[in-house]
Amino acid sequence: MRIDKLLLKNYRQFKDLDISFLKKGENDLHVIIGKNGTGKTNILNSINWCLYGDEPHLSKESQQLPILNLNQISKIEEDEDKEVYAKLHLKTENGSCITVARKAVYRIYEGEKIPVLQKTEFEVCVPDAKGNVDIKKGEDAESFIERLVPKSIREFFFFDGERLDTYFKEATVQNIKHAIFLISQIDLLENKIEKRLKDFLSDLRKEAGKTNPNLESIRNKLEEEEENLRTHNKNEDEYQEQKTIAKKEIREIDEKLRGVPDVDALEVEKLGYKSDKKSAKNIKQEYMAKRTEALFKYGNYIMLWPALKNTIDTINEKREKKELPPPIDIRLLSGSLKEKVCELCGHDVDSKSEAQIKKLIEEIKLSPEDSKFLLDVEPLLHRIKLALSEYESDMKDLSHHIIKYEKELEEIEKKIGKIDKKLSGYKLEKVRSWHENRKIQEGQRDKYLQLIAEEKVRKMGCEEEIKKLKQEWEIGLKKEEKASKLRNDTGFCSKAHEIIKEAKEIIINEAREKIEEETQKLFFDLVWKSKTFKEINILETYDLELIHAMGYECLGSISAAERALLALSFTLALHDVSGFDSPLMIDTPVARVTDENRENLGKIFAKVGETKQIILLFTPNEYSKEISKILDMKSSSRRSCELSAGEIESSIKEL
């Protein structure tokens, strides 16, 4: 399906707009370029309003303004009606032309400035094969549009490029699953046919059960088990959802923690350094005390050295003269003189002997006590002399150790400083709370993984029981001759139900796999760091994973631009794989993408335009040369959106 034409009357900035999107050449790509505020986004809003009656992309300014064109409001007279009108001419794949028109009538009452809505009309005209036109109004028209372009998935064909980077933040497993189901029409199989056939089967079984109480008992048990299975499925879905939420929280926390240091680990490291610092300080102080002690002890020796040396020399001299140790005890000589008798030989001391004794006393001079003192201090003095010879090297050694520990302390201080620097600027409590929250979310994720596994086991049990009961039912039904028609109908309905279930499972998996493959292909074509990423996975649970080349999941840590490209790739893949028949309209498609990668994006858009209508609304900044050089050549139409004089109305001009 494509948009042939859009007509607007009195819709916001557009007093009178008649714009065709005819395909010229091979490419159904259309470009509108306009600054912010010129009404470019309101073109998208007008299409939404026409189809669904709402305007999901209104700017804050537009939200304050009425939908009726301001110039018309100024001209409107009291009790006069003015219409806001939007009409779309659509063409389906088989060539049918459908028109969709919405009208809202406003009136200004006396004394009022704001127009009041009087009525709305909504009409869809659908031609049949014979050329007759079926005019649908109100609910009928809405149902028709819902089948054609379902409102619940419109974000996959009419969307705002600036919201793309938040898509995977806000998208849950259910959103992605819902999008795939609706766009591939799996929704039709699961929620309509499968469900309704099941109800029908249940009614047929009830009727069959009335023929035989045994059959009724089997039927009741079967219904009970089927109900249990539904419950387990529902539980599993809910746990999947909760698990995805937990994973999303973890991703968001990882994004917050990106670049943030591991605070606890750093604090532990810092404590280690503080302990090392204390040890080094203690050792240094020990060496300093040793040095002070050495200075004190050696200091006295050094200052007294002349006296000490003199004493050593004197002792040596006495030794050489054999005066030390003295040959005779001087007290013997003194005693002999006093008693006038020699204490050694006992002879009388005559004058000659007296003179000899006096001479000896004169020569000896030192008392035994004094000699002993000198002999005792002699080794001490020599030790002091030796110690002094080692003084300088001892002091050097001590200084060397002190310097070594000073340097070590400096290094430790630097390390502590580095940690403090890393931690500064971060609110440590907040970072810790993120880490704690992450642990909690990991716990939640693991808890739900466990619960999912348990539900799977219970489901298997139910399925086995159901299979058994169905067999009993078949056997029981065969025995009932009265129920031959019922048996036939039940068999038919049951088989149809099985087939639709099996077909649905295959289509779901294939759709998921194909979308995964196509998303990956498109993303790697678009992204500039293609070697950084290894693959994209859309799991059976509809979790989307982006795997880094190093093997870990990295969706939470990619940039806003990369996230936008991923969302765009996913959307384009959805369209491509499902063959979903709707045009694609994107407002500000390259808002998050830098210049050099716009060329890639331009090529992708041009390629999409070969098989599907694509309408792109750019700001002049977005439509840089990288993208214009591709799209100028490929586009079927290029227009500008400009504000006219008075800045209340806009117009579209061909470029």
Added chain:
Amino acid sequence: MSKTKINPEIIKWVKEKAKSDEKISDFLLDLIYEEAEHAGHWWWKETYKKKLEEYSKEWKEENEN
């Protein structure tokens, strides 16, 4: 009235899974088109009942033959 487009994979796999059971395949495809034509609430039970009666009768006859 133009028929709403159906995802060709759905048609392919319903036929594939039904295999030789053409009646069931036709029955399901018929239902699929009906559902595609009717968005929102509609009196589906009557249509389902009618089509079931029609196709299951033909299916029974085929089996008996």
Added chain:
Amino acid sequence: MAQIQDRIYMDKKDKELYDKLDDESMLKHKGGNRTRKEQFLFAMAVGFEKGVRRELEKRKELFNLKDLKLEDEALINAIAINETKSISIISQKNEVYKIAEEYAHGGIKLLVDEIQSCEFGSFEKLYEKKLKEIIIKLHI
């Protein structure tokens, strides 16, 4: 013969100076103060090195002779031998101690002045430097 003294004496005025030595960080030992004996020997060495010997005006007890070890006696007697140029001085104990006391009396003032003229905590560095100079001068 005169009775040998059983104490080492200081000049009464030196009490204040010995108290000031308690404040100097270099003269701390295992967290506490050096003994009076250690402070006396240090002051004596300083006085000897500077060649400043002063008579005591009014004697006051400083510490017991019993506290002196052999090494301490060696240092004190060495000063006396050097002073009198005679080894026989060692038999005149009172005289030996008098010489030591007078050098200590001369040295304590110089020491305290030196300490007080330094910035707090920098006496040790200065002292180390002076010892180096003495080593060079005396060719130790």
